[in-house]
Amino acid sequence: MQVSFNINGTPQRVEVEEHTPLLWVIRDILDLKGTKFGCGKAACGACTIHVDGEAVRSCSFPVQFAEGKNITTIEGLGTGDALHPVQQAWIEEVVPQCGYCQPGFMMATAAMLEKIPNPTDEDIDNNIVNVCRCATYYRMRKAIHRAAEIKSANL
Amino acid sequence: MxxxxxxxxxxxxxxxxxxxxxxxxxxxxxxxxxxxxxxxxxxxxxxxxxxxxxxxxxxxxxxxxxxxxxxxxxxxxxxxxxxxxxxxxxxxxxxxxxxxxxxxxxxxxxxxxxxxxxxxxxxxxxxxxxxxxxxxxxxxxxxxxxxxxxxxxxxxxxxxxxxxxxxxxxxxxxxxxxxxxxxxxxxxxxxxxxxxxxxxxxxxxxxxxxxxxxxxxxGAPIFGMDAQMPDMLYGSVVRPHLIGATFVSADTSAAENMPGVVKVVVEEDFVGVVAESYQQAENAKQAIKVTWETEKNWQLADIEAMVEVGKGDPVTIQKAGSPGSILSEADVITAEYRSPIGAHAQIEPNGAVAFVDSDRATVMISTQVVSITRKEVADRLGLDVEQVDIRPTYLGGGFGRRLHTPNAVQVALLSRAVGKPVKCFFNRKEEFQNDTFRPPTHNVLKARMDENGLIQAMEHNISSGDVMFGSALIPGIAGTLLGADVGAWRGGMIQYGKIPNYQAISWRVKLPFATSWWRSLGLLANTFAIESFMDELAIKAGKDPVQFRLDQIQDDEAGHRLREVIRAAADKAGWRDGVHNGRAMGFAASTDANTPCAHVVEVSVEGDQIKVHKVTCAIDPGLAVNPDQVRAQCEGSIIMGQSAVLYEKMTVEDGELRPVIYGPYRMALMRDAPKEIDVVILENADAPGAVGEPPMGPIGAAIANAVFRLTNKRLREMPLTL
The missing domain is CATH 3.30.365.10 (Aldehyde oxidase/xanthine dehydrogenase, molybdopterin binding domain)
Structure with missing residues (x-):
């Protein structure tokens, strides 16, 4: 089937089998490798992207539901060469270790900050539920608070 | 790039x-x-x-x-x-x-x-x-x-x-x-x-x-999963879901004609399929019916019965004085501890991109064993190693899981069968059921103290599945040379050198599934046992657990460095025994690969939930080449250790290892991580030493020791459950 959507501000039309998880369209057809495969069951969050601003686990999101939607991946999180406040905070706090799950965490965080600009620790615990095996959670929490500061200062 | x-x-x-x-x-x-x-x-x-x-x-x-x-x-x-x-x-x-x-x-x-x-x-x-x-x-x-x-x-x-x-x-x-x-x-x-x-x-x-x-x-494409080559196809290999299963035969007829299928590849030891897309390869794989041969329909009780001190062959790995005779006297204190099967659960699945072109093979892969993987591919393809180029990528987590990556061989064979580059990786269920697990353990400790509350004699028995033995890293002869599995007894030696009589004994268990290196190897379970036991002894002796440890450490350089991290952690944390405002501190220390490390944890219990609020860690890795990354490794090691100690457990049901997905395989999440981690770095050696694993040693016992103060319950089995 044909599916059309905007991804990172660019219109795309893909020819793909119905029910193909959006993750594989993004990774293998559009060649955007920042969105990761972890489990294929929406259990780890490594594949988190934004669909119309909502955090979505793309491994379990059938491509046909992307029709007409605005999709953002880690590659499109920043604006031009400027990193998104979440990415800036991640750099300031030197968060990543292996780094594999980090795009998913950053996408989940960016979506949360749109709804909760100044999250409490409890907000973070309730909303950021991805899995990081290097267990960088301690620095991620600091980076999330820092990202909220950068974002509000930019307004 | x-x-x-x-x-x-x-x-x-x-x-x-x-x-x-x-x-x-x-x-x-x-x-x-x-x-x-x-x-x-x-x-x-x-x-x-x-x-x-x-x-x-x-x-x-x-x-x-x-x-x-x-x-x-x-x-x-x-x-x-x-x-x-x-x-x-x-x-x-x-x-x-x-x-x-x-x-x-x-x-x-x-x-x-x-x-x-x-x-x-x-x-x-x-x-x-x-x-x-x-x-x-x-x-x-x-x-x-x-x-x-x-x-x-x-x-x-x-x-x-x-x-x-x-x-x-x-x-x-x-x-x-x-x-x-x-x-x-x-x-x-x-x-x-x-x-x-x-x-x-x-x-x-x-x-x-x-x-x-x-x-x-x-999000740069730096991982093995991101690797690609021109004109690349996608492969999928049928992997066994049953413990000890060997491949007998496959009915591939239904898969042959499925959409996108390029070729079904049957080798002597596995069957796989190559297709135009990942989804097509996965779908076709589901249609292949494989006959497996298994020895037994394994259950958890079978495994637990095998992991028992006293079963198998003992090897004494450490001995001083005459612990045996003293520990046969009266007033001997004994305790036993257990740890479960642990999964690596690294987020990037195993996989590779391979291209075999007449007399050359190129493999892009996340691996910790580059040269072994090269030799395995060369041997199976009948090539010289010089004809095989392994191009390592960044790893989406290692933790020991990629210390054997023979999946490179399978991908190379798929590529050879179709004459094009092929990318093939595990799905998550396959990861969980074909892991090289952290082996389950049973630790038995015995000690006798004198009238002054000093330990006269101590014995540590370790029963563990293999870590190093059977690993691709170690030649078969190593078992004969070393006698006991160095990986299994890592952290198992008694490091309180003032104890006049002590010994450590390793018991080998051969399990029916692959067990191997998991970050820190035996250190996690062995230190959980020893340092929980030290706490039990300190309480029996009526002593402060920090001072109790300091009193039994020898006066050489290793002893000095261990004492210094113990003092530094206790000072920085403001160590005090007992329960205060609903929280208790727990203490533990260990030396791993010459790096001593001590933790003070601050814990509360709400209902049956154990909550870790703060960890103060003192570590002496010698020269810290990058102090910020030393801290990062301590933070990660502490939380990953906490995850293993409080939540993680694989089980065996009806011949299968389970669970097969995150969530049911419960791991630490953001909400579980301590809000405070304070790392003190000492540098009492001139050269850099180990960092990534030593902080995992004391975390289990430190938490269990705190929980005892709060609940009067001594938790001796991981994952710690109230």
Whole structure:
């Protein structure tokens, strides 16, 4: 089937089998490798992207539901060469270790900050539920608070 | 650079300077830094312009550095980067001796064709320590070679030259390293110069940001999963879901005609399918009916019955005095502890991209064992190792899971069958059921104390599935030589040297599924047992558990360093025993790979939930090349350890290992992580030592010891459950 959507501000039309998880369209057809495969069951969050601003686990999101939607991946999180406040905070706090799950965490965080600009620790615990095996959670929490500061200062 | 860009560089027009050496760095077991004269000869022979990505000759010494015309330098790392920060530490070490800005250095994984292959692995918290001397000596020698040439070109003496950021100045002129290297016809190889004093370091010892930080924040395609080759197809291999299953046969008829299927490949030991897309390959795989042969329909009770001190063959791994006779007297205290099967659960699945083209194989893969993987592919394909190029990528987590990556062989066979590059990786269920698990353990401790509350005699019995034995890393003969599994008893020796009589005994269990290296190996379970037991003894003796430990540590250097981290952790945490405002502290310490580490945890219990609020960690890794990454490793190791200690458990049901997905395999999440982690770094040794694993040792016992103070319940089985 044909599916059309905007991804990172660019219109795309893909020819793909119905029910193909959006993750594989993004990774293998559009060649955007920042969105990761972890489990294929929406259990780890490594594949988190934004669909119309909502955090979505793309491994379990059938491509046909992307029709007409605005999709953002880690590659499109920043604006031009400027990193998104979440990415800036991640750099300031030197968060990543292996780094594999980090795009998913950053996408989940960016979506949360749109709804909760100044999250409490409890907000973070309730909303950021991805899995990081290097267990960088301690620095991620600091980076999330820092990202909220950068974002509000930019307004 | 993205994986797709790491293609053949033959034909590059720019001229390059290569420093090559025959330095062996596979030193996990202390083989050391070998053959300096050989290295000098090799430098002399190979300081010429050669293509970086082609070498096919094992006689040629390895390639370490490449100086490019733009005055950047590529460091080809023989160690892989899996999050532990090794690339950053290596860049710091090289930059200081090369006298370049660290941003002029780019660290990449050495492909095997460069020759710079670690003969052993990346693991065991040894990367920085093992390269500490050789890498700096190589860099310093290269700097001197460049200076010698610069002096000739600038028409002055070497002693009159000044260096800054890879620019050599003298006689009123300047040349970059890149400019010097491109015009040198033959190089003089000097003696290895003296290495810099600590006072002259610009980068070593500083909290330099990770060199891979930006790539990892923008989602750059740096992992094995991101690798691709032109005209690539997708493979999928049917992997057994049953324990001990061997492949008998496959009915592939339904899969043959499914959409996108290019070929179903039946080999002697597995069946796989190649298709045009990942989804098509996965769908076709589901349609293949495989007949497996299994020995038994295993249940958890079968496994638990095997892991029992007293069963199997004992080997005494440590002994002092006469513990046996004292421990047969009255008033002996005994306790036993258990740990479950643990999964690696690294987020990036195992997988590879392979292309086998007549007499050459190229494999891009996340692996901790580059040279072993190369040999496995070569052996199975009937090629010489020189015909196989393994191109390591960044790892989406290692933790020991990638210390055996024979899946590279399967992908290579799929590629050979279709004559095109093939990408193939595990799905998550396959990861959970085909892991090389952390083995379950049973630890039995005995001790007798005198009237002053000092331990007279102590015995530690460890029953564990294999860690090192049976591993691709270790030749079969090692078992005979070593007697006991070094991996299983890591952390199992008694480190309180003032105890006059003690012994540790290792019991080997052969389990029906693969068990192997899992970050820190036996350290997690063994230290949980020993340090919980020390707490039990301290309480029996009516002593403060910190002082109780200090009283039994010997007076040598290792004892001094251990005492210092114990004191530092207790001081920084404001250690006090007992329950205060609903929280209790727990204490534990251990030394792993010569790095002592102590934790004070602050815990509360709400209902049946154990909550870890704060961890104060003191660690002495010797010289901390990058203090910020030492902290990062401590933080990660503490939370990953907490995850294993409080939540994680694989079980066995109806012949299968379960669960097969995150969530049911409960791991620490954001909400579980301590809100405060305070790391104190001591540097009571001159050279860098282990960092990535030692902090995992004391975490289990520290938490259990705190829980006892809160609940009066002694939890002796992981995961700790109230």
């Amino acid at each position: 993205s994986q797709s860009e790491t293609k053949e560089k033959k034909g590059f027009s720019r001229r390059k300077f290569l420093v090559r050496s025959a330095v062996g760095v596979g030193v996990l077991f202390g083989a050391g830094y070998l053959s300096r004269p050989l290295w000098r000869r090799s430098l002399a022979g190979f300081a010429n312009s050669v293509d970086a990505f082609y070498s096919g000759d094992t006689e040629t010494p390895p390639l370490w550095f490449e100086i490019l015309a733009d005055n950047t330098i590529t460091l080809l790392s023989p160690k892989v980067e899996m999050g532990q920060g090794t690339f950053t530490s290596l860049a710091q070490m090289a930059a200081d001796e090369l006298e370049v800005d660290i941003n002029q250095l780019k660290v990449v994984h050495a492909p095997t064709s460069s020759g710079n292959i670690d003969g052993f692995s990346t693991g065991g918290s040894t990367s920085v320590a093992s390269l500490w001397v050789p890498l700096r000596e190589l860099a310093a020698t290269m700097r001197e070679m460049l200076k010698n040439e610069a002096a000739k070109m600038l028409g002055t003496e070497v002693s009159a030259l000044t260096l800054q950021n890879g620019v050599i100045s003298g006689n009123g002129k300047s040349l970059t390293y890149g400019e010097i290297a491109k015009d040198v016809e033959s190089w003089e190889i000097p003696d290895v110069p003296p290495l810099k004093d600590r006072s002259a370091y610009k980068y070593i010892g500083q909290p330099v940001p990770r060199v891979d930080l930006r790539d990892k924040v923008i």
